[in-house]
Amino acid sequence: MQGCAIRCPGCCNPHLFHHRPNRVVPVADLVREVEAARAREPRLEGVSLLGGEPFEQDAALAAFAREVKARGLTVMVYTGHLLEDLQARGSPLLAVTDLLVDGQYVAAERTTKRRFIGSTNQRLFFLTDAYSEDDPRFAAPNHAEIRMNAQGEVQVVGFPFDRFLDAFGPGHGSA
């Protein structure tokens, strides 16, 4: 998602801080992209929403997440806000989230030991029974998937490790 007012020092996505249109996609089109992805990869489990700050687009992403779940897929959201604050404001997106990683990225507390977690203050919540805390996938250390296309463009999905960051630019965060 484009736009994050929190702006944690060391965030690995500073290019997503600004609140300017990036790629504006209607919810229906995004749902069609998910359906096409599942047609290509039937093992697709769900979608992950991250930032930028997903809860700055709360209503639209809630509508998207409802469509995702209606298709039997799961929804994981990364946020710099705390679960308690999202509950207090009655977030519609939170109501349809299965997995939530909350909390700002704190560079001094960076960790690579917990999957999906960037710094030790962040928490992983199982908000529905879609996943179990006993699932061994949640006990694995962090990792990143790196893709390069025919044009030489590199896309990093997941948690970039130190050597990669040193080679490709500053910033050491994720949320």
Ligand code: SF4
């Ligand atoms: S780590 Fe997350 S909450 Fe913090 S600035 Fe980056 S996108 Fe925003």
